[in-house]
Amino acid sequence: MTMNLAILGATGAVGREFLTILEQRETSVGSLRLLVSARSAGKKLAFRGRDVVVEQVAHDSFDGIDIALFSAGGDTSRTWAPVAVKAGARVIDNSSAFRMDDDVPLVIPEINASVIGDASVIANPNCSTIIMNMAVWPLHRRHPVERIIVSTYQAASGAGRRAMLELESQTRDLLDGKPIEPKILPYQAAFNLFSHNSEIDATGYNTEETKMIHETRKIFAEPDLAITATCIRVPVPRAHSESINLTFRESVDENEIREILASAPGVSLIDDREANRFPMPIDVTGKDDCFVGRIRRDLSQLDGRGIELFACGDQLRKGAALNAIQIAESLGRR
Amino acid sequence: MTMNLAILGATGAVGREFLTILEQRETSVGSLRLLVSARSAGKKLAFRGRDVVVEQVAHDSFDGIDIALFSAGGDTSRTWAPVAVKAGARVIDNSSAFRMDDDVPLVIPEINASVIGDASVIANPNCSTIIMNMAVWPLHRRHPVERIIVSTYQAASGAGRRAMLELESQTRDLLDGKPIEPKILPYQAAFNLFSHNSEIDATGYNTEETKMIHETRKIFAEPDLAITATCIRVPVPRAHSESINLTFRESVDENEIREILASAPGVSLIDDREANRFPMPIDVTGKDDCFVGRIRRDLSQLDGRGIELFACGDQLRKGAALNAIQIAESLGRR
Secondary structure: OOEEEEEEOOOOHHHHHHHHHHHHHOOOEEEEEEEEOOOOOOOEEEEOOEEEEEEEOOOOOOOOOOEEEEOOOHHHHHHHHHHHHHOOOEEEEOOOOOOOOOOOOEOOHHHHHHHOOOOOEEEOOOHHHHHHHHHHHHHHHHOOEEEEEEEEEEOHHHHOHHHHHHHHHHHHHHHOOOOOOOOOOOOOOOOOOEEOOOOEOOOOOEHHHHHHHHHHHHHHOOOOOEEEEEOEEOOOOOEEEEEEEEEEOOOOOHHHHHHHHHOOOOEEEOOEOOOOEOOOHHHHOOOOOEEEEEEEEOOOOOOOOEEEEEEEEEOOHHHHHHHHHHHHHHHHOO | OOEEEEEEOOOOHHHHHHHHHHHHHOOOEEEEEEEEOOOOOOOEEEEOOEEEEEEEOOOOOOOOOOEEEEOOOHHHHHHHHHHHHHOOOEEEEOOOOOOOOOOOOEOOHHHHHHHOOOOOEEEOOOHHHHHHHHHHHHHHHHOOEEEEEEEEEEOHHHHOHHHHHHHHHHHHHHHOOOOOOOOOOOOOOOOOOEEOOOOEOOOOOEHHHHHHHHHHHHHHOOOOOEEEEEOEEOOOOOEEEEEEEEEEOOOOOHHHHHHHHHOOOOEEEOOEOOOOEOOOHHHHOOOOOEEEEEEEEOOOOOOOOEEEEEEEEEOOHHHHHHHHHHHHHHHHOO
């Protein structure tokens, strides 16, 4: 099916990745409207050999659109999703605005495409959530997971295109001995790391961490799954890594865990102990799959129910734009 | 007491930090010999306003020396520690050569200075172990810890001075669009991260991780303490960070945990939820204390026995040179 698409937030890091992926996948695109909420209107972006003018979003922007991909922040989503839906479009929203709404499916197609139904707004999960879930779900399906303890190593891209550019320019300034002043990210990003800069609630968890907890429970349809997360920003451009400790309900076999992941859709293994070769951000940048390695029995869990693993995924692709486009494609197939 | 000191491995990252710290602390130093095992003999290093010539280590290098600080790798330690001891020196060894020997005390002075006794060789623990133990021991003393799950964010300095220089020059080359070829660290370090490049045993754990497990058990005198670790190298010059998940034997109070750490020797708190301000590598670089923050009840542990925290420490100071000098000072006081 040919889809008439609109992209709201087209000039951002995820917006640009939408275009890259649509070109690479040869998704059947009819008309394409590139929209922004404020800045950047009038700019041109290349798509399949022609220049598309970026327009300021307006009330008639979604007329004739089948699917609108939103990635311009929660406030913009809340304002424009009802407009797009009223115009007859289905919205796939990359912000956190609707993710936890009961009537909005929160979808990773490899896991729960079946919940989409005829929803007019479908939410794309948080990037760290998607990457963790890609590694954990294939295992959980076969051997229920009881508890997840995750520590993340998150790239600048999660804070947007300007954060990626800041990491680069700040690194250059530091090497040149120039004073630096963080503007997009809250602290020095180059040669440093810091706790994720999202609001912290009364429990001491930040919003990125509570997203990983609550979104995973919704996606897995496991409202009581025990999860704790520590989210850290590291000086990497666009791939997230995660150190994941799993406790299963029953004892599991490490080799079976490896086999399950090796055959899981959207997952690739890099797990070569002899060569000391495991997933790294540079391996996964620009790739669709989530990569998993360091698979081993957790030595601190004597009853054989513990597994450690390390996952990396491109934050802009499977962590955001690719997952949304996979949702769009599954809508297009219906 | 004035100590006649020798430093073996004087031109390395830890060797140079020994000199910096000895100057800053005004430790009472009589004679000072700077030694290297191979390269760099003849080079001069400044100490308290004069130049000291670096000598190639030889059989008479330790004559008249009270304390020899070794940081030139395990093989060099195995070769020269017996020579130094025979000459009457006490050796404080920063390598892993003797750490797990039954008759060698493995010491973090804030934790177990009492085990030093009259040992002629005293081992300085692994850097990641020290930083974790500084955060965990004050808690464990008061409320026994049952299980530690740690993920590290380790600096280039742990792989030596040339690794620090490689991170810098490689970052510059990447920004300039030049091809890079990792030489000291096994993979691209700039804008990337990778599993710690130490040998992996049959359990799937690498040596850095098994050091954290076995050394902690020895230092805490808790041979059965359940520990699992995932050690990751990140593009940070010289401060290690660690995401630490603790399970206590009994339920604990988060505020008491914070109070214990606030008053622990060698520990500083940065734990400001409102300002989103927690320990970062740039905070701790050049500092003696280990910094702890993100202290919160683990939401995945419903019985109140779980605590999450995040620790940072300067790898070259408390992680290596400072801890060894603190051991030397405690010998000097006897």
